[in-house]
Amino acid sequence: MDMKVWILLLLLCCNCSCSGSSRQVIKGENDVVWIVQLSDLHFSVHHPERAxxxxxxxxxxLSMLNPSLVLITGDLTGFCLSPPADGKSKDHLTMKQNEQEWVEYQKTMENVITKSGLDRSIFYDLRGNHDNFGLPTAFDFFSNYSITAQLGRSQSTxxxxxxxxxxxxxxxxxLRGPxxxxxxxxxxxxxxxxxxxxxxxSTSSTKITFGHFPLSFSAPTRSxxxxxxxxxNQSVTAxxxxxLHSxxxxxxxxxxxxxxxxxLIQLNMHPKGTSKKVNDFWELEMGDWRKSRAIRLLAIDKGRVSFLDTDLKTGSKEILILPTYPLDSRYMLNKYKFESTEDTSHIRALVFSSAIIASVKVKIYDSSRHDMVVLEASMSKNDxxxxxxxxxxxxxxxxxxxxWLEIxxxxxxxxxxxxxxMPFSLNGLRADLSWTWKEFFVxxxxxxxxxxxxxxxxxxxxxxxxxxPKIIISVSKKHYTYKYFKANKGVINGLTWVFAELDSIPFLWNLMLAYLLYLILCxxxxxEVFSKGGHGDRGYMTYKGWVVNFDDLKSLEFIGFPDxxxxxxxxIYFVVLPAVVIIGALAAERAVYQDHVCSLSGKKRDDDGESRSKDHNVSGWMLRKWARGILVIFSLAVCWKHFKNCWALxxxxxxxxxxxxxxxxFSIPLLLAYAFLQGKKTITPFAC
Structure with missing residues (x-):
């Protein structure tokens, strides 16, 4: 017997004019409802093709799918804005709000709603981080141009x-990006x-939440x-x-x-399994419209959630198919292990087409029998x-x-x-699904x-x-020189020797320590951390965040943490740390060359000793030239990386x-330059 499914949508907005909660009920036929999700539209004056x-x-x-809801999960407009004269910059560096883009967004959405024939009330758009520059000021265009901010909602159960x-x-x-x-x-x-x-x-309701930020990029609250x-705790399903885009x-x-x-870290898409009935949910980040033209169709069939991620790069699809039962075993939840076996008598799928569907067939393959087809049947239509x-x-x-299932x-x-x-499982068991290293990273x-x-x-x-090393040198009677390292090779002795050589240039060592302390204390x-027309005052950034209010210096408030x-x-990891390593390598290279010069000065001369000494000196000089050349290349790479960071900021x-x-x-380039100058000083046998 068909049942009507009701969708109850609660909208919680903490930062816009429609603050509070509002509710709306939408009906679905055959105990199944489906929605469409889009995200990261980034409508831009530089890229009118997006709109x-x-x-x-x-x-x-949308006209073909006729969904119950259309969710747009943030970053409706904008990517970066340059000086006002040319609107959006193409270098993706300066980020502000642009009202022209919001007007374009509103106009586009009005046309989509009108031409698709869908009710305006089923559209829900959310604010993303690119829709938030300059708040709270007149730059809060989301409250003026978004659909959600302008619609009232009614309540029902x-x-x-x-x-x-x-x-x-x-x-x-x-705050401005980044x-x-x-x-x-x-x-x-x-x-x-x-x-x-x-x-x-939770036993009679399927709860689905939606927002802009993945949980890996959501900060904890003050508590x-x-x-x-x-x-x-609330048994959310998804x-x-x-x-994050695609x-x-x-x-x-x-x-x-x-x-x-x-x-803090989950190595696999699935956490470690458990035989207990514990709550779990899926976090489903989707691709962007900006470049990928991504769109998601998500269905809830008798409380079971399934989805299809696709793209519209070549235009709208002629046919879209979403199997809703059995479920993809790669996306199973713990609760499906313990659910009853009711309503399992039919394979179910949603099929949408811009033309009339002539036939729909289902096939099931058995991978243990060389992918042999073990079931093939025609499917009957009900809407x-x-x-x-x-x-x-x-x-x-x-x-x-x-x-494996195919429709x-x-x-x-x-x-x-x-x-x-699609692999499927009827007893709640999950198939393996792994991340790439980039997917794991985010x-x-x-x-x-x-x-x-x-x-x-x-x-x-x-x-x-x-x-x-400074402490070891001060309390030890040993002299951690290159000669000592050659006689007592080891990681600890090597590091102690390298940074002992750095300690032999006290001014450089003090400069490095002072810079490291500066990054903590200053x-x-x-x-200009806010958009123009906003706060106007400059902010100061430390490793704890931005400070924009100096009324109480004893208890400064930091914003933008951990952003x-x-x-x-x-x-610190791609500029400062490599610079420290390069400076240590320069000090070590200088010590090795000095040892080479000293070894030549101590040799006894025979009849052709002077000639051999010159040959060894030329060879040592060439090796040093190559070593310093490599360090110069690494230093230039660090400085280039640092320059790009400075330019972006x-x-x-x-x-x-x-x-x-x-x-x-300027600190890092100057430290590297000073280290090279110190290493370039002439080394003579008199220094031995």
Whole structure:
């Protein structure tokens, strides 16, 4: 018997004019509903094709799909803005709001709504980090031009619910990029979110949340609470988000479960398995419209969630197929292990087409029998839902990847489309699914919690290598020279010797230590951290964040934490650390060459001794030239990296390197230059 499914959408917005919560009920037929998700549109005056392609392809796709909801999860406009004269910059460095782009967004969405024939009320757009520059000021264009900010919602309840909850975790004070990378939920937002989700019984409701930021790029609140805890406690099924685009990979998905909620690093897409019934949910990041033209179709069929990620790079699709039962075993949840076997008598799939569908067939392959087809059947139509009866018990197997499903649809124009082969499991077992290293980098690490450990690990290493040899030399009777290292080779002796040589140039050693302490104790840069028309005053950035209010110097308030790690970590690990290593190598190279000169001066001359001494001297000089040449190349690479960082910051925060960040800009190049000058000093036998 068909049932009507009700979607209850709660909208939680903490930073826009429609603050509060609002609810709307939407009906679905045949106990299945489907929605469309889009993300990271980045409509730009420099790239008008993004809006025109959206209007053309998305309009036709939405008209064909007729979804219950259309979710746009952030970064509606903008990528970067240069001086006002030329609008958006193509160098992607200076980030501000541009009202012209918001007007274009509003116009495009109005055309999409009108031409698709969908009701305006089913569209929900969220603010992303690129929609937040300059808040709270007249630059808050989201409140003026977004659909969500202008629509009122009504409240209702029902017996069977699919609950969608959205929330806005952009900073209440909008900083310019790149230090606006993270979501910043507040304790009040988590309290409201928990309260709304707890109103719905987890056994009869499917709860889905959506926002802009992945959980790996969401900071904890002041009380160290996080969104992941709320989702697990309230039995959320899935969290839909955007933000990362597709450049890190197409598999930006992660399963969270209660036993791993406090882990800083998750090595695999699936956490370690457990036989217990613990809450878990899927985090489903999707690709961007900006370059990938990505779109997601997500269905909830009898409480089971399935999705299809595709793209519209070549325009709208003629046919879209989404199997809804059985489920893809790569995306199983723990709760499916313990669910009842009711409603398993039919294979189910949603099929959409711009033309009339002539036939739909399902095939099941057995991978243990050389991919032999073990079931092939026609599917019957009920609106967009196609079903085929089967004996599900025959496909219960301890392997979650033995049986593979394929559905093929043919329209009356002869267009044939088949789904990708999909492993399925009827007993809740999960098939393996792994990240690439780039996907792990952005999805498997809780970067907000890892920032300080990464930062202080750098200082532990550098201070140890600089100070420990000095302590060893002062308390030891040994002379850690190159001769001693040759006689007593080892890692510890080698490091002690290298930095002992650096200690022999006390002014350089003191300069390095002073710069390292400066990075901890003093501001790095002074920049225009807000959009023009906003706060107006410059902010000062330290490794703890931006300071914009100096009313109480005893208790400074830092904003943009941990977002500033995108400046801090690359500088200390890819500029400062290589520079320290190069300076140590220069000191060691000087000591090796000095040992070579001394060895030549101590040789007794025979009849041709003078000639051999000259040959050895030329050979040693050539080796030194090659060694210093290699170090020059590495130094130039470090300086080039540093120059690019400085250029990006100068454009992003409208700074003059001589005025607003001289120590950050010039210290490393000057330290390297001084180290080369010290190493270039002539070494004579008199120094032996």
């Amino acid at each position: 025109s392609d959206f209007q053309e392809s998305v309009t036709r796709t 029902s017996t069977r619910n699919v609950v969608f909850v959205s929330f806005d975790t952009t900073m209440s004070t909008g 230090t606006n990378l993270f979501g910043h939920p507040t304790d009040q937002l988590l309290t409201d979110l928990n309260s709304h989700l707890s109103q719905w019984d 160290k609470n996080n969104l992941q805890q709320i989702f697990l 969290y839909l988000c955007g933000h 450049r890190f990979g197409k598999n930006l998905k992660r399963r969270h479960q209660e036993t791993d909620s406090s882990n 967009n839902l196609y079903t085929a009866p089967w004996n599900s018990e025959a496909f219960v197997d301890p392997s979650p990847s033995r049986y 093929q649809a043919v329209d009356n124009n002869g267009v044939t489309v088949s789904t990708e082969l 999805m498997g690490c809780q970067w907000a919690e890892l920032y300080y450990p990464i930062f202080w690990s750098f200082y532990l290493f550098v201070f140890t290598t600089l100070i420990l 501001p790095w840069i002074s920049g 500033i790690m995108v400046i801090v970590i690359p500088h 100068m454009k992003a925060y409208e700074m003059n390197p001589l005025v607003h960040f001289p120590f950050y800009s």
